[in-house]
Amino acid sequence: MNPFLLLLLIFIMPSHAMAATLSFSGSNAPLHIGEERELSVLLDAEGVSLNAISGAILFPSEMLVVDHIDLGSSPVDIWVEEPAVRSSGVISWSGIVPGGWSGVRGAFFTGLRPGRLFKIVFRVVGAGAPAFSFQDLIAKANDGNGTAVDLVGRQSFISLIDGYSGASSSESDSLAVGPSQSTGDETSRRGILWYAALGCIISLLFAYAVKKISNRIF
Numbered sequence: 001m002n003p004f005l006l007l008l009l010i011f012i013m014p015s016h017a018m019a020a021t022l023s024f025s026g027s028n029a030p031l032h033i034g035e036e037r038e039l040s041v042l043l044d045a046e047g048v049s050l051n052a053i054s055g056a057i058l059f060p061s062e063m064l065v066v067d068h069i070d071l072g073s074s075p076v077d078i079w080v081e082e083p084a085v086r087s088s089g090v091i092s093w094s095g096i097v098p099g100g101w102s103g104v105r106g107a108f109f110t111g112l113r114p115g116r117l118f119k120i121v122f123r124v125v126g127a128g129a130p131a132f133s134f135q136d137l138i139a140k141a142n143d144g145n146g147t148a149v150d151l152v153g154r155q156s157f158i159s160l161i162d163g164y165s166g167a168s169s170s171e172s173d174s175l176a177v178g179p180s181q182s183t184g185d186e187t188s189r190r191g192i193l194w195y196a197a198l199g200c201i202i203s204l205l206f207a208y209a210v211k212k213i214s215n216r217i218f
Contacts, residue, residue: 018048018149020139022055022117024132024156031124031161036067038121039132039156043075044114048149049100051142053117054081054093055153058133061089063126063161070119075101083118091120092136100142124161132156 026039043053053076069083069091076095083093103112134153141147 018141018147019152020045020048020050020149021114021152021154022134022137023114023154025116026158028157028159030159033124033127033161036121036123037158038119040119041117042114043117045102045112047102047112049102049142050097050139050149051100052096052140052146053138053151054095055137055151056090056092056135057120058135059089059091059122060126060128060130063124063128063130064122065125066091067121067123070121072119073116074118075104075115076117083120093118097142127161129160130158132158 021044023042023044024039025042026037031037041057043050066085071079071082074095075097077097079093079095081092081094083091086092101115104115105112133155137151137153139149139151141149
């Protein structure tokens with residue numbers, strides 16, 4: 001074959017690079033200091049059979065502390081390094097899946113779905129809008145050669161954390177409904193004063209009418 005033609009075919013042939021994705025899943029409802037929030041780390045193999053994965057998660061340690069990490073339902077069978085906080089604001093991990101893993105199979109859906117690598121339970125210690133991101137991500141394919149898989153991490157955010165404590169429900173409730181209660185009280189007070197004034201006017205008019213009638217009779 002013509003060498004030039006062979007080179008051209010190599011460049012125009014479609015690429016089938018292997019890739020996988022890590023993302024976060026959890027509620028985005030606002031938090032208060034003292035409350036906890038669960039954040040799941042989801043792995044989407046995107047059809048690739050994986051047998052090794054490692055990486056790290058960055059989080060703002062001035063706003064959040066890790067209460068615990070749940071490894072239940074993880075596709076990783078052997079943790080070389082279990083997910084844990086190993087420096088301020090950094091959770092790292094490393095694990096292998098003998099035989100490979102390409103996704104979650106189910107009886108009520110077709111195809112493969114992402115699986116939960118692990119779940120992090122955070123406790124809020126400071127106000128702000130915390131962001132989470134991945135770094136140093138590595139994944140290997142279950143192909144007998146340990147082929148590198150492009151592992152992409154998606155950043156995530158949590159809604160603004162309020163600066164008051166959410167530990168006491170009565171306190172948070174009073175903060176939440178206080179303005180509307182005071183407004184309601186003020187409205188009621190004005191209504192009472194208005195009806196009182198109206199009653200006085202009616203009484204005066206009635207007394208005046210009675211006086212007029214009395215003068216005519218007598």
